Amino acid sequence: xxxxxxxxxxxFEKVATGGERYxxxxxxxxxxxxxxxxxxxxxxxxxxxxxxxxxTTPLRWLALLGEIYVEIFRNIPxxxxxxxxxxVLPDLVPPVWGHWLKQEMPLPEFTTAVVSLAFFTxxxxxxxxxxxxxxxxxxxxxAALALGLTWPQAYRYVLLPVALRWIIPPLTSELMNIFKNSxxxxxxxxxxxxxxxxxxxxxxxxSFEIFTLATVLYALLALMANRLxxxxxxxxxxxxxxxxxxxx
Amino acid sequence: MNNFDFSVIWPSLxxxxxxxxxxxxxxxxxxxxxxxxxxxxxxxRLSAWPWLRMPAALYVNLMRAIPLVLVIFWFYFLVPILGxxxxxxxxxxxxxxxxxxLISFTLFEMAYCGEIIRAGIQSVPRGQVAAAQALGLTYSxxxxxxxxxxxxxNMWPLLLTQAIVLFQDTSLVYVISGTDFLGAAAKIAQRDGxxxxxxxxxxxxxxxxxxxxxxxxxxxxxxxxx
Numbered sequence: 146x147x148x149x150x151x152x153x154x155x156x157f158e159k160v161a162t163g164g165e166r167y168x169x170x171x172x173x174x175x176x177x178x179x180x181x182x183x184x185x186x187x188x189x190x191x192x193x194x195x196x197x198x199x200x201t202t203p204l205r206w207l208a209l210l211g212e213i214y215v216e217i218f219r220n221i222p223x224x225x226x227x228x229x230x231x232x233v234l235p236d237l238v239p240p241v242w243g244h245w246l247k248q249e250m251p252l253p254e255f256t257t258a259v260v261s262l263a264f265f266t267x268x269x270x271x272x273x274x275x276x277x278x279x280x281x282x283x284x285x286x287x288a289a290l291a292l293g294l295t296w297p298q299a300y301r302y303v304l305l306p307v308a309l310r311w312i313i314p315p316l317t318s319e320l321m322n323i324f325k326n327s328x329x330x331x332x333x334x335x336x337x338x339x340x341x342x343x344x345x346x347x348x349x350x351x352s353f354e355i356f357t358l359a360t361v362l363y364a365l366l367a368l369m370a371n372r373l374x375x376x377x378x379x380x381x382x383x384x385x386x387x388x389x390x391x392x393x
Numbered sequence: 394m395n396n397f398d399f400s401v402i403w404p405s406l407x408x409x410x411x412x413x414x415x416x417x418x419x420x421x422x423x424x425x426x427x428x429x430x431x432x433x434x435x436x437x438r439l440s441a442w443p444w445l446r447m448p449a450a451l452y453v454n455l456m457r458a459i460p461l462v463l464v465i466f467w468f469y470f471l472v473p474i475l476g477x478x479x480x481x482x483x484x485x486x487x488x489x490x491x492x493x494x495l496i497s498f499t500l501f502e503m504a505y506c507g508e509i510i511r512a513g514i515q516s517v518p519r520g521q522v523a524a525a526q527a528l529g530l531t532y533s534x535x536x537x538x539x540x541x542x543x544x545x546x547n548m549w550p551l552l553l554t555q556a557i558v559l560f561q562d563t564s565l566v567y568v569i570s571g572t573d574f575l576g577a578a579a580k581i582a583q584r585d586g587x588x589x590x591x592x593x594x595x596x597x598x599x600x601x602x603x604x605x606x607x608x609x610x611x612x613x614x615x616x617x618x619x
């Protein structure tokens with residue numbers, strides 16, 4: 146520790162094996178982390194919303210299907226899920242598709258990371274959506290149906306607008322989680338932020354500087370996710386629903 | 394599907410069992426350490442002294458902001474250097490991935506358990522503390538006899554769920570080539586070229602254990618409420 150040679154300017158030095166500089170690697174890694182997380186987040190929101198909704202419908206078999214999805218994707222570690230998508234799926238599907246997955250799919254690591262993160266996170270979002278919908282007083286859906294709305298209309302115009310606003314805080318932590326979880330994609334070869342951090346560490350051995358910077362970058366991403374969701378929450382608050390008041 | 398050959402799993406079962414044993418040990422040790430350390434962190438965060446409260450808050454927030462993979466890497470290189478510094482050895486300490494994992498998972502788990510325990514303590518009505526004070530109990534007596542027993546009732550399901558999450562998270566020691574359950578399976582998968590069978594089997598076992606544990610937690614929770 147005493148003879149560790151600090152060098153905070155390491156990021157501006159040239160990579161030993163090429164013309165690039167280390168900060169360019171970091172920026173590229175940050176870019177992949179953000180792209181993977183945000184794309185997966187959008188897919189997970191759509192999927193999670195759908196599954197959360199069907200888990201609360203009166204159709205038993207549909208609700209059961211939703212439960213099975215959530216149990217499967219919640220009880221297998223994310224890294225194992227990524228391995229299944231990346232290594233196992235191409236051997237399970239018909240050979241023509243398997244060939245496409247192995248040989249022709251564009252950006253295989255990125256695509257796999259997005260898909261597995263989306264399916265994983267959707268299970269957790271579905272859990273929140275279900276909790277939000279079940280927290281509504283039963284009178285809400287009864288009143289909507291009594292007014293002559295169909296079930297889809299009741300969800301669209303009465304139940305979801307309130308339930309979705311309620312679950313913004315847990316969704317915020319899910320958004321922060323997806324940035325962190327995207328680091329697991331380094332195990333299938335995606336050069337995201339943690340992967341380039343490890344790579345630069347192996348090239349330079351300036352471990353303290355490089356790991357500190359990565360920590361700061363992840364903390365900033367978490368902070369931005371947090372602010373973004375707070376902004377959305379403020380933007381969508383309904384007067385008179387006690388949202389944001391007295392729920393602490 | 395036609396080349397699915399389960400006979401490749403049989404001969405590797407003993408090796409997989411050692412991996413699973415390590416996974417369970419890691420889960421147990423990190424969770425026990427996380428509970429103890431988390432209790433300390435929670436009490437520090439609720440303390441009246443800022444010099445105790447602020448470092449604890451910084452630690453918890455930082456740990457929760459960064460990915461577990463990065464935490465593992467941090468300690469993977471930090472532990473040998475710190476060991477050298479503390480023990481004053483001439484070379485960086487040689488620490489295997491399995492020992493590093495024990496340290497990093499415990500320190501990581503402390504932050505998460507700490508938050509659950511803090512919320513549990515805060516859920517105890519303030520009147521309880523006031524009454525305990527009025528009875529003349531000391532701080533440690535208030536905690537031991539009044540606050541923590543009530544907080545425990547609120548937080549044990551969350552803590553057990555956290556332990557199941559930890560059980561799944563231990564698979565990330567793969568990134569430092571640790572030989573946990575997934576690590577053992579991956580080593581055999583790569584040696585024999587049977588990724589399909591090994592990873593499907595791994596997923597199945599993880600699912601079976603996590604699912605039955607979480608079902609058990611739900612069952613206990615339901616029973617304790619009725």
